[in-house]
Amino acid sequence: MGEWIQTEIKRYMAGPENSMEKWGDEPAWAEPLVGFSSGADPLYMFYKKDIGDFYILPHEFMKHKYRREYDPSQLTVISWILPQTEATKQDHRKETHFPSERWARSRIFGEQVNVKLRKHVVEILEQNGYDAVGPMISPIWKGATSEKYGFASTWSERHAAYAAGLGTFGLSDALITPKGKAMRSGSVIVDAVIPPTSRPYENHNEYCLFLMDGTCGKCIERCPIGAITEKGHNKVLCRKYVNMTRQYVPKHYGFDGYGCGFCQTGVPCESGIPKKE
Numbered sequence: 521m522g523e524w525i526q527t528e529i530k531r532y533m534a535g536p537e538n539s540m541e542k543w544g545d546e547p548a549w550a551e552p553l554v555g556f557s558s559g560a561d562p563l564y565m566f567y568k569k570d571i572g573d574f575y576i577l578p579h580e581f582m583k584h585k586y587r588r589e590y591d592p593s594q595l596t597v598i599s600w601i602l603p604q605t606e607a608t609k610q611d612h613r614k615e616t617h618f619p620s621e622r623w624a625r626s627r628i629f630g631e632q633v634n635v636k637l638r639k640h641v642v643e644i645l646e647q648n649g650y651d652a653v654g655p656m657i658s659p660i661w662k663g664a665t666s667e668k669y670g671f672a673s674t675w676s677e678r679h680a681a682y683a684a685g686l687g688t689f690g691l692s693d694a695l696i697t698p699k700g701k702a703m704r705s706g707s708v709i710v711d712a713v714i715p716p717t718s719r720p721y722e723n724h725n726e727y728c729l730f731l732m733d734g735t736c737g738k739c740i741e742r743c744p745i746g747a748i749t750e751k752g753h754n755k756v757l758c759r760k761y762v763n764m765t766r767q768y769v770p771k772h773y774g775f776d777g778y779g780c781g782f783c784q785t786g787v788p789c790e791s792g793i794p795k796k797e
């Protein structure tokens with residue numbers, strides 16, 4: 521079943537829905553990575569405890585949609601990584617203050633593709649007799665503030681991807697995956713048991729050169745507002761900067777959009793797991 525889902529996600533992303541909505545049929549995303557974690561993985565309970573009580577567990581999302589109880593061990597969280605394309609990364613590396621058009625398009629039209637993919641995965645699973653829910657398209661997903669981590673929400677796509685063996689967190693907070701951290705992610709929960717993908721790491725910061733060895737720190741230099749320091753990522757400054765681009769994007773590219781993500785391009789972990797020098 522895992523293979524079927526993986527093939528279906530890749531097939532959908534190779535089709536016409538994966539679009540920048542400009543430049544002919546240019547895709548918004550490169551080929552996805554897919555991983556699985558169990559709904560009973562102790563990490564999910566850890567997230568609720570560590571991030572905040574508002575965090576919603578996989579079986580709670582299912583219960584809300586179908587109005588019945590689920591055994592967490594009979595659920596699987598399907599996670600995917602949508603890597604930025606070479607064209608987007610190339611354009612964005614050159615920028616230092618405002619998002620390139622491709623980056624801003626992947627934020628808006630690319631996230632619309634991500635939403636359609638969540639809906640598509642739910643739909644094919646339901647058609648095949650399974651219950652399924654996309655946390656980010658569930659009415660109970662919302663933003664929230666964590667006492668420990670500041671801006672957060674009731675479901676974090678990156679934490680699900682971490683549980684599914686798809687990557688570890690870096691100094692900038694972004695998830696570094698085998699296809700790098702220039703990416704967006706998504707997930708869907710299903711009432712089926714799919715063998716979990718193994719996690720080839722023990723530590724949640726294992727792929728970040730700075731957090732493991734004190735080297736690199738290139739994302740600190742890439743951030744135009746000093747939101748990343750040796751102490752980590754300042755989300756308040758970051759959000760301010762990202763919001764500031766809401767004027768630039770419509771004025772220069774002609775659509776309602778925004779974005780920043782300089783810390784995700786032009787850095788050693790942009791397109792893969794960085795190697796020690």
Ligand code: B12
Binds near residue numbers: 571669673
């Ligand atoms: C709120 C939010 C923001 C906030 C706060 C970001 C944040 N760090 O949480 C602001 C406005 C600042 C923001 C900015 C951006 N965002 Co945003 N945002 C979200 C959103 C909606 C929710 C995130 C959330 O719930 N976080 C929960 C908190 C707890 O996460 P955290 O603080 O990072 O978690 C730390 C702890 O858990 C800690 N930790 C401590 N002990 C342990 C132990 C273990 C075992 C683990 C696993 C972790 C852990 O490590 C983590 C990282 O340091 C998600 C969508 C989603 N639902 O996931 C997108 C999301 C995080 N954003 C995304 C993107 C792309 C961006 C921007 C690049 C904007 C843009 N598009 O141009 C910037 C980049 C900021 C950055 N440096 O990463 C992507 C991230 C992709 C990636 N490569 O990692 C997401 C996942 C959207 C998506 N669908 O892909 N965002």
Ligand code: SF4
Binds near residue numbers: 690692727
């Ligand atoms: S650029 Fe370097 S310091 Fe920053 S997250 Fe990537 S590996 Fe870590």
Ligand code: SF4
Binds near residue numbers: 743746753759761781
């Ligand atoms: S998204 Fe932009 S403002 Fe936020 S940390 Fe990255 S480079 Fe800095």
